[in-house]
Amino acid sequence: MRYQSPHANAVFDQPRTAVLLVNLGTPDAPTPAALRRYLKEFLWDPRVVEIPRLPWWLILNLLVLRLRPKRSAAAYRTVWTERGSPLLFHTQDQCDRLREALQAQYPQLEVAFAMRYGSPSLPQELDRLQAAGVDKLIVLPLYPQYSGSTTGSVVDALGAHFRRRRWVPSLHVVGEYHRHPAYIEALAEQVEQYWARHGRGDRLVFSFHGVPERYATAGDPYPVQCHATAALLAARLGLAEDAWQTTFQSRFGKAKWLTPYTDQTMKALPGQGVKHVQLFCPGFSADCLETLEEIAVENRGYFIEAGGERFEYISALNAEPRHINMMAAVLAAPLADWADRSHS
Numbered sequence: 001m002r003y004q005s006p007h008a009n010a011v012f013d014q015p016r017t018a019v020l021l022v023n024l025g026t027p028d029a030p031t032p033a034a035l036r037r038y039l040k041e042f043l044w045d046p047r048v049v050e051i052p053r054l055p056w057w058l059i060l061n062l063l064v065l066r067l068r069p070k071r072s073a074a075a076y077r078t079v080w081t082e083r084g085s086p087l088l089f090h091t092q093d094q095c096d097r098l099r100e101a102l103q104a105q106y107p108q109l110e111v112a113f114a115m116r117y118g119s120p121s122l123p124q125e126l127d128r129l130q131a132a133g134v135d136k137l138i139v140l141p142l143y144p145q146y147s148g149s150t151t152g153s154v155v156d157a158l159g160a161h162f163r164r165r166r167w168v169p170s171l172h173v174v175g176e177y178h179r180h181p182a183y184i185e186a187l188a189e190q191v192e193q194y195w196a197r198h199g200r201g202d203r204l205v206f207s208f209h210g211v212p213e214r215y216a217t218a219g220d221p222y223p224v225q226c227h228a229t230a231a232l233l234a235a236r237l238g239l240a241e242d243a244w245q246t247t248f249q250s251r252f253g254k255a256k257w258l259t260p261y262t263d264q265t266m267k268a269l270p271g272q273g274v275k276h277v278q279l280f281c282p283g284f285s286a287d288c289l290e291t292l293e294e295i296a297v298e299n300r301g302y303f304i305e306a307g308g309e310r311f312e313y314i315s316a317l318n319a320e321p322r323h324i325n326m327m328a329a330v331l332a333a334p335l336a337d338w339a340d341r342s343h344s
């Protein structure tokens, strides 16, 4: 093993603390070629797809990467903006707002973001921060609910990077914040603001990204944390039992995923007398393909086709001030331990 040093043996007179936001990642362009690169990296992660490598290599390369990039590129094109992928620019904005907020208290603090897959890449940002003298690193994966397939994979990537580095910084990884009071409050305010402007529906559906059911039965706490978030949020909003429910979206492949599925629920609700539905996705810290297209377009279609009358999607927290305040609250304890308040 050759260990590398991104900071050329410098001895820093001013050691620094950094906060690094990490989100999933997104393709660089809404094209089949860019999607192929992105999906190849993402779907080859054994934390994401837990299938023995040889059969999965064959399925991935011979089937998935021949069919899906074209279909996914078409979906991404419908949400693409002048600033690129929504997930990328929302994360960029979150990072900029959080830096402004935290540097008021901690002037020396670095605040950066990276993507687990695609760019800006985690190794690139980690080397950049260390070259800038960072020796204490607080990583905030933007996944409120822990799953091995998301947060666990970020920790894998940190380990894979630092096992080749000579100088490993002090590390603090925020594993989850699914019941943090500031998170529940930010979600509640987001819904209440929507209601103040547009009124309430017959039912509020909390849709979380799914994972294969097997991950949960093998011990992944993800669905328990999703249900806890939803129950706390419903209680904070004072919702009656029949006024809300929790579903899981974005199923991929043939295996059974967490149920109830969002799409089947949308097809069934009108028949049960729910004509005006509102969807909110508390697990997505930024709007992305899975909310703007899968929820706001595809699932709207299922609901209306089945006889529903009004379908409304309530935006993710994105770079809203209440989300930035929430991140600052979640980071308060590690920052109090590590960050330097002084100006000198």
Ligand SMILES: C=CC1=C(C)c2cc3[nH]c(cc4nc(cc5[nH]c(cc1n2)c(C)c5CCC(=O)O)C(CCC(=O)O)=C4C)c(C)c3C=C
Pocket: 024, 025, 026, 027, 043, 048, 049, 068, 072, 085, 087, 143, 147, 149, 150, 209, 210, 211, 212, 222, 250, 252, 283, 284, 287, 288, 289, 290
């Ligand atoms: C194949 C298995 C997948 C697992 C397990 C999985 C877990 C998981 N994902 C998110 C958050 C996001 N996923 C997004 C996109 C996306 N997810 C999968 C597959 C799995 N996800 C695929 C194939 C895709 C790509 C899109 C497509 O081709 O349809 C996104 C959006 C990214 C964007 O650029 O907009 C997010 C966010 C969580 C939270 C999670 C487990 C808890």
Ligand SMILES: [Fe+2]
Pocket: 209, 250
């Ligand atoms: Fe996903």
Ligand SMILES: [Fe+2]
Pocket: 250, 289, 290, 294
């Ligand atoms: Fe999807």
